Amino acid sequence: MSHLVPPILRAAPELDVVLHDARSPCDAEVAVCWNPPAGALASLPKLRLVHSIAAGVDNILSDPALPAVPLCRVVDPQHARGMSEFVTWGVLHYHRQLDRVMANQRLERWFRHDQRDPSGCSVGIMGLGEIGSRVATDLQRLGFTVRGWARNTRELPGVATYAGPQGFRPFLQGTDILVCLLPLTDETRWILNAATFEHLPPGAKLIHVGRGEHLVHLDLITALTSGQIGGAIVDVFPAEPLPAGDALWRAPNLIVTPHMASVASSETIGMQVAHNARLLTRGEPLQNVVDVSRGY
Structure with a gap:
């Protein structure tokens, strides 16, 4: 996930972006992930948003301890x-x-x-x-x-x-x-x-x-x-x-084939994550929110 830090910061330099294993993420309000270990998201006490780095979110929804916060996904026209x-x-x-x-x-x-x-x-x-x-x-x-x-x-x-x-x-x-x-x-x-x-x-x-x-x-x-x-x-x-x-x-x-059909670019992921983080901060409606009851 380290490759996503530069594009997120290019889109929103004011954000404090850290890797989960770099230092304690206990103050994290947004979790950017793909296949987090079970319970990892529940260990973040200040979490306000979970953001997938792809269109699919099943790897996140499979966590039985998933916190009751909004879940967003990436929607890339090029995808x-x-x-x-x-x-x-x-x-x-x-x-x-x-x-x-x-x-x-x-x-x-x-x-x-x-x-x-x-x-x-x-x-x-x-x-x-x-x-x-x-x-x-x-x-x-x-x-x-x-x-x-x-x-x-x-x-x-x-x-x-x-x-x-x-x-x-x-x-x-x-x-x-x-x-x-x-x-x-x-x-x-x-x-x-x-x-x-x-x-x-x-x-x-x-x-x-x-x-x-x-x-x-x-x-x-x-x-x-x-x-x-x-x-x-x-x-x-x-x-x-x-x-x-x-x-x-x-x-x-x-x-x-090695899961190569289509992959969103790091720049697209970074821009969409940064945009939703800003919307969250301003209290405005988020984009590409997942209907958890439907799974997409």
């Missing part, structure tokens, strides 16, 4: 752009059959697959918040048939949308490439499981850029081995870095 770039790469990787090309290269086999129109490829986006909506819109503009699923009904031009538990199975049944961009809540934890995979068309692909605890690893490995899932890109994991020897490293037709 949505970066995520859209990554997902678009994954969709094109499978749509242009580059996974098969790479397998053929290892076999020294020259074979050119037919080029298919993107309208014949249905991409399903799980999660239609700011990032999911951007990804869906960008893919739709490229000519893909895009469908989306969310907790509540959403409308996006050119995108078929489904909502709630009753819409989940119909959403899956028409999806060739499934993209997970959900927040992590009690309802979405382990949602990428055997039952979900079974409702997809045989050979469907998965691009998982949500949260690590959305995915049941053993169920994915089983689905990849059987061919029910024809290929997957997984960027997020419950434990990071992914431990050496983990079965996912060797799973068939799986690409493991």
Whole structure:
């Protein structure tokens, strides 16, 4: 976290910024964190605000001793752009059959697959918040048939949308490439499981850029081995870095990426943290406050 001190101070030089392990933080009013040890935030008697350094806050909400103070997250427009770039790469990787090309290269086999129109490829986006909506819109503009699923009904031009538990199975049944961009809540934890995979068309692909605890690893490995899932890109994991020897490293037709889909810049994090610290000092409404009851 030391890399965030300079950008926070550049944005608000009047702040006193210290690292948790540098000296006693007992006077801290704002805690800037990502995955704090359980109970660490409760040990700060003057705490008035907890600020995540990312869009996700599940690592903070999982603390049973989390103090009852506002929780804010970082919202970076460039984060949505970066995520859209990554997902678009994954969709094109499978749509242009580059996974098969790479397998053929290892076999020294020259074979050119037919080029298919993107309208014949249905991409399903799980999660239609700011990032999911951007990804869906960008893919739709490229000519893909895009469908989306969310907790509540959403409308996006050119995108078929489904909502709630009753819409989940119909959403899956028409999806060739499934993209997970959900927040992590009690309802979405382990949602990428055997039952979900079974409702997809045989050979469907998965691009998982949500949260690590959305995915049941053993169920994915089983689905990849059987061919029910024809290929997957997984960027997020419950434990990071992914431990050496983990079965996912060797799973068939799986690409493991090191949580690189999109990351907010240190400058953006610093500016948003500093801005909320100033708002807190002035007693004004904070920005990007998390609804703790919803988890995002």
